[in-house]
Amino acid sequence: MNASPPPGWYPDNAGSGQRYWDGRQWTEQTIPAQSPAAPAAGGTASPRSEAPGSVVGWVLRHKVVSGVAAFVVVVGLAGAVSGGEDEPANAADETPAAVSDNGGSDDVPAADSEPVDTDGDGTADEDDFRPEDPAIQTEDDLDSDNDGVRDGDDLRPNDPKVQTEDDIDTDGDGVADYRDAFPKDPTYSKDADGDRVADQMDAFPQDARYSQDSDGDRHADAADAFPADPSRWKVTLAMENALSSANDYLSFSSFSRQGLIDQLSSAYADGYSVEDATWAVGQLSVDWKQQAVLSAKDYLSFSSFSRQGLIDQLSSRYGSQFTVEEAVYAVNKIGL
Incomplete structure (x- = not known):
């Protein structure tokens, strides 16, 4: 079992100076670092060598000791000296650790900080496209034209009149462009056979090969030997x-x-x-x-x-x- 160090001045772990150990506990007596202690009767000395109960003083006052005792004292003295300005090893066993400025042990890690969520939308600012707008977390949440449809779902995000393909009707004929065979001509919109002739003008709206029938004989001009004569259409x-x-x-x-x-x-x-x-x-x-x-x-x-x-x-x-x-x-x- 380690013996308590003798009374004396030791480095103060709670400050920058030295604190006095009375042999049982730390006292409230402190001195600034490198400040001279009260001189002993023999002359001027450092606090560690001349303070009441210091190790050096104790050895000097007990010159007559057995060889074994002297050896123990010398070893103890060497240990105290090798510790330098640190607190004696056995002091930590019997005395409370010096109180740090933050009121706890220096080894206790600081608690992790909570992520910042400025707008309170449940998305941390670092992941939030607009950290001060609770309605927008990602770029797709934007509604640039304020038409009530998010940009990610808006066919034309900068045109408040257009949200889907059905909203585009260039010729204003009531038929959306993507369904209008003639999107720039309000007169026509249907071309069932895709021959670029409107159904209203196509004598054969279901047959892309033909469209004209000048004489109305139900034979396309392209196959009618007599396109102006409804009485006949083929060569005999x-x-x-x-x-x-x-x-x-x-x-x-x-x-x-x-x-x-x-x-x-x-x-x-x-x-x-x-x-x-x-x-x-x-x-x-x-x-x-x-x-x-x-x-x-x-x-x-x-x-x-x-x-x-x-x-x-x-x-x-x-x-x-x-x-x-x-x-x-x-x-x-x-x-x-």
Whole structure:
């Protein structure tokens, strides 16, 4: 068991000076650091060496000791000296620890601080997008245009008139743009077959291949051989034969457009119907002015004509039936 240190001045753990130990407890007597203590009878000395009950003083006053006792005292003295300014080791065993400024042990850690939540919305400021606004914790909680819809759910967060696709109607026809085939034309909105022709204007709204039916015969113009004639719409065998005959006539003689139709439809010639003959001639790629030049040369090859007489012969309904314009062109071309 350790013996209590002898009375004396020791470093004060509760202050910057020294406190007096009376052999049983710490007293209220303190002195500043490095302050000289009251001098002993023998002269001036430090508080540790001359204070009543100091270790050095005790050894000096008890010179006569046994060898063993002297050894123990010397060892104790060495231990006290090696401690320097620290409190004696056995003082902590029998005396209370010096009181620190904060009223407790210096080893007790400070309690963790609570996270700050300025707006009281349950989200710590460090995680809060707007720590002073309880309605907003994240960026998605913003409502930039104040339309009652959060930016994260708003199609156009800066336009108070638009929250979803249904709110966008460019032409104001009551049909949202994403459902309007013609979003910039209030007249039309539907195009069921996607052919860019409004259903109201599409003769075949369910068929993207066709849209026009000029003669209303329920046959699209693109597939109607007679888009202006509701009585027929496809090419017959008779029509094909009339076209073949027209090409044959032009291969050995010159004809005006009307003269060739008459030749094909005449009861004294081919006898095709006027409709079939007209269709056949319409399929030809012919320069009728050049045909007039050929006819003018034929007439002059077997007879003589004045300029006006040849024009009349070429344009007469009893002659070649070219137009007057075609006849004049031909006469000019041959130099008459």
